[in-house]
Amino acid sequence: MAIREVLKMGDPRLLAVADPVDAAGTPELERLLTDMHDTMRHLNGAGLAAPQIGVGLRVVIFGFEQNPRYPAAEDVPFTVLINPKLTPLGEGLVDGWEGCLSVPGMRGLVPRYRQLRYTGIGADGAAIDRIVGDFHARVVQHEVDHLDGILYPRRIRDLTQFGFNDALFPGQVLVDD
Numbered sequence: 001m002a003i004r005e006v007l008k009m010g011d012p013r014l015l016a017v018a019d020p021v022d023a024a025g026t027p028e029l030e031r032l033l034t035d036m037h038d039t040m041r042h043l044n045g046a047g048l049a050a051p052q053i054g055v056g057l058r059v060v061i062f063g064f065e066q067n068p069r070y071p072a073a074e075d076v077p078f079t080v081l082i083n084p085k086l087t088p089l090g091e092g093l094v095d096g097w098e099g100c101l102s103v104p105g106m107r108g109l110v111p112r113y114r115q116l117r118y119t120g121i122g123a124d125g126a127a128i129d130r131i132v133g134d135f136h137a138r139v140v141q142h143e144v145d146h147l148d149g150i151l152y153p154r155r156i157r158d159l160t161q162f163g164f165n166d167a168l169f170p171g172q173v174l175v176d177d
């Protein structure tokens with residue numbers, strides 16, 4: 001178990017485009033996934049991308065179990081997604097609040113496709129091909145953005161809808177991704 005430091009916005013490594021993974025199932029990839037999982041759980045995050053711990057590979061993990069403290073979000077199964085490709089389904093963008101472990105303590109209102117298909121491979125190299133919507137689709141878009149060096153504040157259309165958690169949502173406990 002290794003909890004890694006999560007890079008914060010301003011670190012140039014978060015702006016780099018990550019490289020594809022050549023081979024699944026290697027010991028190096030297993031170690032990376034273990035560290036990412038431990039780090040995400042430790043910080044109570046909903047997702048984490050490898051560049052956030054300083055590893056420039058196209059690897060994301062995400063997953064979220066229903067919790068009474070976060071009543072607005074539906075379950076998202078724990079997923080390891082390597083070399084992801086996203087295909088939006090429909091033109092519909094919906095605004096939703098996002099946070100990020102690399103932008104701690106803040107929230108912004110971000111437009112994302114409501115529904116999309118994502119493909120890639122899992123930790124064992126098996127193909128993943130899913131059609132998802134709503135919060136699940138949002139989390140995937142947020143994480144895959146990290147692989148292209150994009151942090152969610154760059155997606156905010158109205159910067160009046162960007163601020164600190166305790167000012168925006170007094171008394172609420174929020175999850176970051």
Ligand code: NI
Binds near residue numbers: 099102142143146177
């Ligand atoms: Ni993030």
